[in-house]
Amino acid sequence: MYHGATPPRREIDLEMSARFQDKVVIVTGASSGIGLETALAFAREGARVVLAARTQAKLQEVVDAHPDLHERLRVVPADVTKDEDVRRLIATTIAQLGRVDILVNNAGIGMRASIAETPPDDARSLMEVNFFGPLRCIQAVLPQMRQQGAGQIVNVGSILSVVVAARNGVYCASKFALLAMSDTLRMELHGTGIEIISVLPAYTDTPFFDNMYRYGNVARMSPFQGQHPAKVARAILRGCARHKRQVVLTLSSRIAIVLRRFSPSLLDFIVRQTGQRAAKAESKT
Numbered sequence: 001m002y003h004g005a006t007p008p009r010r011e012i013d014l015e016m017s018a019r020f021q022d023k024v025v026i027v028t029g030a031s032s033g034i035g036l037e038t039a040l041a042f043a044r045e046g047a048r049v050v051l052a053a054r055t056q057a058k059l060q061e062v063v064d065a066h067p068d069l070h071e072r073l074r075v076v077p078a079d080v081t082k083d084e085d086v087r088r089l090i091a092t093t094i095a096q097l098g099r100v101d102i103l104v105n106n107a108g109i110g111m112r113a114s115i116a117e118t119p120p121d122d123a124r125s126l127m128e129v130n131f132f133g134p135l136r137c138i139q140a141v142l143p144q145m146r147q148q149g150a151g152q153i154v155n156v157g158s159i160l161s162v163v164v165a166a167r168n169g170v171y172c173a174s175k176f177a178l179l180a181m182s183d184t185l186r187m188e189l190h191g192t193g194i195e196i197i198s199v200l201p202a203y204t205d206t207p208f209f210d211n212m213y214r215y216g217n218v219a220r221m222s223p224f225q226g227q228h229p230a231k232v233a234r235a236i237l238r239g240c241a242r243h244k245r246q247v248v249l250t251l252s253s254r255i256a257i258v259l260r261r262f263s264p265s266l267l268d269f270i271v272r273q274t275g276q277r278a279a280k281a282e283s284k285t
């Protein structure tokens with residue numbers, strides 16, 4: 001099982017030190033990949049972190065693998081597609097820790113399929129996790145954050161929240177929707193002290209690619225080396241520390257965003273070429 005391998009180097013920004021001390025942070029999808037690294041990164045900075053995901057055993061393994069952080073990690077199993085689970089997640093956090101300073105909506109699932117071959121029921125299930133999951137968590141946590149007059153909500157989208165790629169249409173739709181909700185919510189919460197931070201990672205090396213819905217012969221890895229999930233975790237912490245509205249992690253993502261705006265046909269061409277190279281590599285496996 002993936003336990004969050006230690007990244008090659010750990011940058012601790014001076015601005016981060018003490019900023020998260022004793023903050024109460026909830027991370028969904030915290031048993032694996034980006035969520036796991038984010039939970040550990042907050043705990044290492046002194047936060048009290050509630051780890052949520054569907055599988056209690058996997059969450060407990062994360063805690064057991066980090067005895068140095070025991071005091072700072074708590075497990076509350078929750079499926080973000082279930083109203084009752086989400087209500088219990090927020091209520092348990094408030095009952096045990098008294099407040100919620102930061103909610104990281106990270107739980108998500110991928111799908112590799114053309115629009116033509118995507119079963120609508122699977123598309124609906126994906127939207128339940130990637131869009132309605134964060135919506136449920138946000139609606140459940142807002143009353144507490146309003147009462148506090150402060151809070152940060154981090155929504156983990158993707159570069160595919162702003163750029164599309166073939167055979168990722170439904171996944172893109174879920175992440176575009178999440179970004180639209182985040183931008184709207186920021187407007188609606190203006191002046192309340194509650195901040196909305198969208199984080200748009202590019203390809204990250206996690207078990208995401210084993211867990212995704214996929215159809216046909218699709219390899220786990222694209223030919224491109226993904227970034228370490230700890231890098232995304234650090235970007236999330238920096239985004240919170242710097243009160244960012246949106247965090248884009250890679251140079252190629254920034255270039256793609258500019259091209260999308262000023263030369264969408266060129267971007268389509270580049271993404272198509274990249275996709276074809278990936279498909280060729282997949283067909284060899």
Ligand SMILES: NC(=O)c1ccc[n+]([C@@H]2O[C@H](COP(=O)([O-])OP(=O)(O)OC[C@H]3O[C@@H](n4cnc5c(N)ncnc54)[C@H](OP(=O)(O)O)[C@@H]3O)[C@@H](O)[C@H]2O)c1
Pocket residue numbers: 028029030031032033034035052053054055058078079080081106107108109110129156157158159200201202203204205206207208209211226229
């Ligand atoms: N990996 C990438 O290249 C990449 C790039 C851009 C954005 N992202 C986004 O980053 C986020 C994290 O992805 P990852 O790469 O870290 O994936 P991952 O390693 O597969 O982790 C997904 C996590 O979500 C949990 N989860 C899945 N369904 C859930 C549900 N219904 N309720 C609660 N938890 C659930 C999983 O645990 P259980 O199965 O036990 O519930 C697991 O902890 C996702 O939103 C993804 O879209 C990933």
